[in-house]
Amino acid sequence: xxxxxxxxxxxxxxxxSEKEFIDHEKHHFEGDVNAVKKLKxxxxxxxxxxxxxxxxxxxxx
Amino acid sequence: xxxxxCAASVANVGGLACDKARGVVKNLAIDNGKVAxxxxxxxxxxxxxxxxxxxxSKSDGEKLFILKETQDVADASETNKEGSxxxxxxxxxLEGKPAYKIKLFAGADELKRLRTFNNQTIxxxxxxxxxxxxGTKSGSDSIGFQAKLFFTGNKVATGxxxxxxxxxxxxxxxxxTEYFDNAYWVDTSGNNIxxxxxxxxxxxAEISHSSNVWQxxxxxxxxxxxxxxxxxxxxxxxxxxxxxxxxTGTNYGTSLAITSVAKNATLKGLTVTFDSTAxxxxxxxxxxxxxxxxxxxLDAADITGIELLPVLLTK
Numbered sequence: 079x080x081x082x083x084x085x086x087x088x089x090x091x092x093x094x095s096e097k098e099f100i101d102h103e104k105h106h107f108e109g110d111v112n113a114v115k116k117l118k119x120x121x122x123x124x125x126x127x128x129x130x131x132x133x134x135x136x137x138x139x
Numbered sequence: 140x141x142x143x144x145c146a147a148s149v150a151n152v153g154g155l156a157c158d159k160a161r162g163v164v165k166n167l168a169i170d171n172g173k174v175a176x177x178x179x180x181x182x183x184x185x186x187x188x189x190x191x192x193x194x195x196s197k198s199d200g201e202k203l204f205i206l207k208e209t210q211d212v213a214d215a216s217e218t219n220k221e222g223s224x225x226x227x228x229x230x231x232x233l234e235g236k237p238a239y240k241i242k243l244f245a246g247a248d249e250l251k252r253l254r255t256f257n258n259q260t261i262x263x264x265x266x267x268x269x270x271x272x273x274g275t276k277s278g279s280d281s282i283g284f285q286a287k288l289f290f291t292g293n294k295v296a297t298g299x300x301x302x303x304x305x306x307x308x309x310x311x312x313x314x315x316t317e318y319f320d321n322a323y324w325v326d327t328s329g330n331n332i333x334x335x336x337x338x339x340x341x342x343x344a345e346i347s348h349s350s351n352v353w354q355x356x357x358x359x360x361x362x363x364x365x366x367x368x369x370x371x372x373x374x375x376x377x378x379x380x381x382x383x384x385x386x387t388g389t390n391y392g393t394s395l396a397i398t399s400v401a402k403n404a405t406l407k408g409l410t411v412t413f414d415s416t417a418x419x420x421x422x423x424x425x426x427x428x429x430x431x432x433x434x435x436x437l438d439a440a441d442i443t444g445i446e447l448l449p450v451l452l453t454k
Contacts, residue, residue: 083376083401083402084399084400084401085380085400086398086399087396087399090396090397090414102398102412103399103412105352105412
């Protein structure tokens with residue numbers, strides 16, 4: 079999953095916590111005052127990609 | 140009735156209308172591999188296989204290296220050895236083997252790369268101006284003709300002829316049996332020869348590293364003394380979207396997770412981050428093999444004309 083030019087390994091982070099992700103990848107945003115915000119956003123996108131919402135089962139009449 | 144054993148040793152001599160014959164050579168392809176029969180079931184299948192072979196890594200035995208378009212060709216075949224008898228009979232004793240001198244355009248860097256093939260015994264496929272590929276067969280496989288190549292060039296131009304950037308290649312065919320008696324052709328004139336691509340090596344190297352975060356450069360080594368050619372501005376936006384892999388141990392078979400890949404605008408390179416836990420568990424001096432995407436994957440992502448070479452990184 080590419081976010082702000084960084085290609086994160088979604089499969090690797092699918093099972094990791096947000097804190098683990100931020101601790102591990104914070105070097106990409108050194109000096110950026112919005113670093114944590116961006117990393118949280120990236121993590122959310124990774125989780126969305128890794129665990130897409132389940133579709134409701136269709137009901138046939 | 141004549142008394143003859145010829146029936147077991149000769150062929151009929153009729154000819155098909157529109158039978159093929161070699162035309163002016165347009166391109167040569169160095170191919171030490173094969174095209175299996177399933178891949179020459181049709182002209183397009185054969186052509187597509189050549190395209191795919193050109194996009195293999197140079198470390199693959201099936202790799203096909205296509206040379207640039209020929210600009211000049213001269214027959215340099217050894218003449219047949221003849222013998223005669225005192226009363227006037229003359230005959231061919233030994234057939235001379237085919238050889239050619241072709242010219243193509245290439246700069247100093249490309250010439251250096253071409254010269255790595257000098258005097259190597261390799262196999263070549265010929266592509267002529269009629270759009271026909273020529274080769275031979277081994278079993279049911281299509282293969283190239285066994286040959287030796289020798290490249291020269293990059294001499295001072297005299298200003299008397301077209302010489303600047305002209306490279307001469309001498310092609311010496313090893314077997315007349317392959318070249319004449321077992322020559323086979325495929326007409327791919329409906330396809331674009333430019334789809335078969337020549338690649339350039341891009342060397343990956345460490346710029347620096349801080350723990351599990353490595354900065355990697357990607358450059359084409361060349362003859363420019365000042366610096367190698369950095370592909371950053373051309374391709375890095377596309378390259379950092381692709382998957383790299385890493386491994387350690389025997390044959391680098393133990394996977395080391397890469398958690399992110401990003402371009403580094405300051406260093407004009409690539410930032411590769413390994414999983415910190417796995418990285419910390421590696422002993423000091425452990426060698427990590429970083430393997431980039433294959434040329435075929437790069438080509439599919441419109442990153443054309445290059446092969447990224449794997450790099451060994453020592454922790």
